[in-house]
Amino acid sequence: MPDVTDLYHLARAEHASAFAQGPARDRTAVSDAIYRTVAWIGGGIGVLVPVAIVIYLAWHGGSALTPEFLFDPPRGSSLDGKGGIWPAIKGSLALVGLGLAVSLSLGFGGAIYLAEFNRSAMLERVSRFCIESLAAVPGLVYSMFGYALLVVALGLKISLVAGGLTLGFVMLPLILIATHEALRAVDSGVREAAHALGVSHAYLFARVVWPIAWPAILTGIVLAAVHALGAAAPLLYTAATVFTKDTLGLGKPVMALPTHLYFVTSEIGATPYAFGTALVLVLLVLVVSTVALLLRRRKEV
């Protein structure tokens, strides 16, 4: 084995010869330039794609956005691109709201248990694996599951409540993972300091751990809600109807923006009416994200 001093002298000699060759600025400058170019291209595409989508939709569907389009039900007896999309907007909001109620209670409960009470590393690994697998399940599979369990077995029929529960299952893993990660990321020293004051676990959780984790949890909730808002597949077999002028009801089928877009486009093609529907969906997503961002900003000050 070489002596430590040998290694030291070897390193010194290498360093001296590198120094004699002059500054190696060219190499670092080239790699810096490559890195900068790749970063700009990647970042640029990331910004351009969503902006281009909004501009494209606004270009083709902007003219459709009239008060009647937003606040009237569709006219006629089938999808002919007349009238408005108000029932679909209402339906989407109701479905996501119902889904959030389900996924927040289950997701928070599971994440809080795993992060705060569970002491078995095995249970944590196994449940995280299952939840992460659940997050990767395609929407249509959720839809079939919702159909088999909720619509048929539990007799909920194709309805708002069946669709809302199915969207709840879609959001559950996203919310659970985000909440679990956020709670786990809270500095253990802060936890220990709070415990060391002799306060109860519930008190320190509510006043210290949760407020620290909240911004990250909120981000997770928004991502899940926005994902559910745009998901057509989970609703296809559980809640969606092509056309209804009826009021909202838990036991009744509903219209939703993404399924409406799907039906309209397959029925009458890419008309301003279809683009308008897509534009409303995207704007709704933007509004939800922006409100959440503002909420988070206010919380951080």
Added chain:
Amino acid sequence: MNMPLPRDALIGSRADAYALEARDLTLSYGASVRVRSATVAFPRNQVTAIMGPSGCGKSTLLRALNRTLELIPGARVQSGRVLLDRREIYDTDVSASWVRTHIGMLQQRPTPFPMSIAENVLFGARYHGYVRDRETHAQRYLALVGLWDEVWDRLKASADTLSGGQQQRLCLARTLAVEPSIVLMDEPCSALDPRATTVIERLIRELKRDYTIVVVTHNIAQARRIADHCVFMLDGEVLAAGTRDEILLDPQDPTVRDFMSGEIG
């Protein structure tokens, strides 16, 4: 309410603090024993420094003294006793919460909670119902750690706006506001600059009139400045314990002598 409180009136006004004692204490994480048969006495109203190289078990021992060790998954007390003024803190009818209110703790890094300066101070005290008047309670303990003059005009500001040294004193005020008898400190100055360290060390020397203080440190110079008694640990065992001068100036154990002379660290 911006009149500075006379700190002399605050210090030395309490009854004698309790003594703390570990007897034959063996602590383990999972299957590995971290502290073996440690017997140490921490005399009342004195500063005791627990010293030793990294990984010697000094922080583990400290956490067993106020039952925060049991928060760490896998960590447990295998055998032995910890006596708070002759009362066994691991008895089944003694709650961890009771132990922790009497034996407070200061972390290595400042750990401000996400709330205002005043609410930080009152966090534990309010839970235990010690706060009759918020303003005077907060003021009393901020003054005790010498922070009142620096923050009296921004009590509602977030604790994150304070400097590291101020945050550490805020955490000390938060611990003292629960009115413990004993304060454990885990390398309380290791994240601080020299000036903030000086302030904390001066506080430790003053506060021993009212509290029994146990400080974990691997800094010999710091132990010399603040400690009355020293405990030296290596590989989970207590190699030497005694007054500061016995351990620092005239160590009998050759390993302790090597550590003190800087041969090992």
